Amino acid sequence: MTKDIKVAIIGVGGVGKAFIGQLANFIKKNSSTVSVSAVYIARSTAALISKDFSPLPLTAFASEELDAAGTAPLSVPDLIQFLKESGSETILIDNTSSIELANTYPDFLKAGINIATPNKKGFSSEEKLWNDIFAAAGNNGGGGGYVFHEATVGAGLPVISTIKDLVDTGDEVTKVEGVFSGTMSFLFNEFAPISSNGPVRAFSDVVKIAKDAGYTEPDPRDDLNGLDVARKLTILARLCGLDIDSPTSFPVQSLIPKPLESASTSQEFMEGLPNFDSDIGLLAENAQKEGKVIRFVGSIDVLSKAVKVGLEKFDISHPIAGLKGSDNIIAFYTKRYGDRALIVQGAGAGAEVTAMGVLSDVIKIINRIK
Numbered sequence: 496m497t498k499d500i501k502v503a504i505i506g507v508g509g510v511g512k513a514f515i516g517q518l519a520n521f522i523k524k525n526s527s528t529v530s531v532s533a534v535y536i537a538r539s540t541a542a543l544i545s546k547d548f549s550p551l552p553l554t555a556f557a558s559e560e561l562d563a564a565g566t567a568p569l570s571v572p573d574l575i576q577f578l579k580e581s582g583s584e585t586i587l588i589d590n591t592s593s594i595e596l597a598n599t600y601p602d603f604l605k606a607g608i609n610i611a612t613p614n615k616k617g618f619s620s621e622e623k624l625w626n627d628i629f630a631a632a633g634n635n636g637g638g639g640g641y642v643f644h645e646a647t648v649g650a651g652l653p654v655i656s657t658i659k660d661l662v663d664t665g666d667e668v669t670k671v672e673g674v675f676s677g678t679m680s681f682l683f684n685e686f687a688p689i690s691s692n693g694p695v696r697a698f699s700d701v702v703k704i705a706k707d708a709g710y711t712e713p714d715p716r717d718d719l720n721g722l723d724v725a726r727k728l729t730i731l732a733r734l735c736g737l738d739i740d741s742p743t744s745f746p747v748q749s750l751i752p753k754p755l756e757s758a759s760t761s762q763e764f765m766e767g768l769p770n771f772d773s774d775i776g777l778l779a780e781n782a783q784k785e786g787k788v789i790r791f792v793g794s795i796d797v798l799s800k801a802v803k804v805g806l807e808k809f810d811i812s813h814p815i816a817g818l819k820g821s822d823n824i825i826a827f828y829t830k831r832y833g834d835r836a837l838i839v840q841g842a843g844a845g846a847e848v849t850a851m852g853v854l855s856d857v858i859k860i861i862n863r864i865k
């Protein structure tokens with residue numbers, strides 16, 4: 496018999512809206528084999544709640560509906576209670592970047608609620624939260640809900656699933672390296688492409704374009720300070736079995752100019768950034784004099800347990816130098832693959848490709864519980 500699956504969606508920004516569109520399509524295409532419906536959709540300030548558990552309309556969903564018709568969001572204990580009362584299998588989709596919500600994943604999982612999310616915070620903050628999440632989850636044979644987070648690294652690219660498959664099948668991952676940020680990739684590919692003699696445009700202009708394109712974190716400083724990449728490396732290093740206390744427990748280079756570290760808002764930061772275009776321009780010009788380009792990269796050396804994030808210079812013939820758009824490139828060096836790495840490459844940011852990663856996790860959950 497087909498099981499009934501109810502979903503609660505929190506976060507209706509760029510990724511959340513794209514996810515709702517893709518979920519509507521999935522439900523339409525698969526209605527003969529699986530019954531999935533959304534019963535709760537929320538942002539910070541408002542929520543649509545289907546008290547009788549009838550499906551909320553998803554086609555042509557607009558977040559304005561939340562503000563117009565929504566009520567106050569439920570607290571986490573009330574949301575857990577509400578989902579339990581549905582009597583169905585349930586999935587929480589967290590499309591926010593909230594650490595407060597991520598801190599409560601163990602509670603959802605212990606209540607048997609499954610989770611799919613692109614939010615890195617739960618998996619890259621203190622190690623205790625990581626341990627609590629996977630102790631509560633059903634993924635490793637435990638009794639709780641399943642948790643999947645493919646889009647936390649490389650957006651929809653198969654990065655988490657690849658590293659898990661390598662590890663679970665007994666391969667030994669020795670090193671992971673590459674470009675892990677769609678924003679940083681776009682910034683340097685656009686600002687200092689291999690085809691140019693140094694910078695072709697102001698760095699601050701490209702930051703604004705990346706923000707408008709939906710590549711950056713809600714606050715672009717979270718990309719420029721290197722922490723977004725550090726969070727991704729924390730997740731991958733933990734999947735390789737390394738104990739990483741937090742994303743600030745290894746060297747991370749920040750591109751935030753010192754005088755702007757005290758900017759109190761994202762807007763104040765963006766307004767001040769053009770004053771520092773020449774600093775980063777100089778770095779690009781100096782690299783160009785050596786026939787190189789600068790790119791923002793990260794690496795995990797599993798054997799020496801060394802993790803680092805920052806700017807490096809690359810010959811223009813290097814695959815990292817020649818990336819385009821918001822592409823990520825992630826090279827996995829393993830015992831089985833030898834000197835020639837297993838490589839995953841493609842768009843690493845953007846609403847649609849991220850939502851695809853989240854929906855693919857929802858489908859994995861459905862296939863386990865239906």
Ligand SMILES: NC(=O)C1=CN([C@@H]2O[C@H](COP(=O)(O)OP(=O)(O)OC[C@H]3O[C@@H](n4cnc5c(N)ncnc54)[C@H](OP(=O)(O)O)[C@@H]3O)[C@@H](O)[C@H]2O)C=CC1
Binds near residue numbers: 508646
């Ligand atoms: N954009 C991308 O390319 C990628 C994004 N991600 C991750 O996806 C997530 C979403 O990103 P994106 O859509 O770009 O971000 P947005 O800023 O566009 O959207 C965030 C949404 O979350 C809501 N929200 C934030 N905090 C809370 C909260 N405590 N309770 C309820 N709702 C909340 C916001 O509502 P409100 O406006 O009311 O505060 C908003 O609807 C982030 O974790 C990001 O790191 C991962 C990979 C790629």
Ligand SMILES: N[C@@H](CC=O)C(=O)O
Binds near residue numbers: 675678845
């Ligand atoms: N801001 C991030 C979004 C995806 O994780 C990035 O630019 O890579």
Ligand code: NA
Binds near residue numbers: 646647648651653
């Ligand atoms: Na991914």
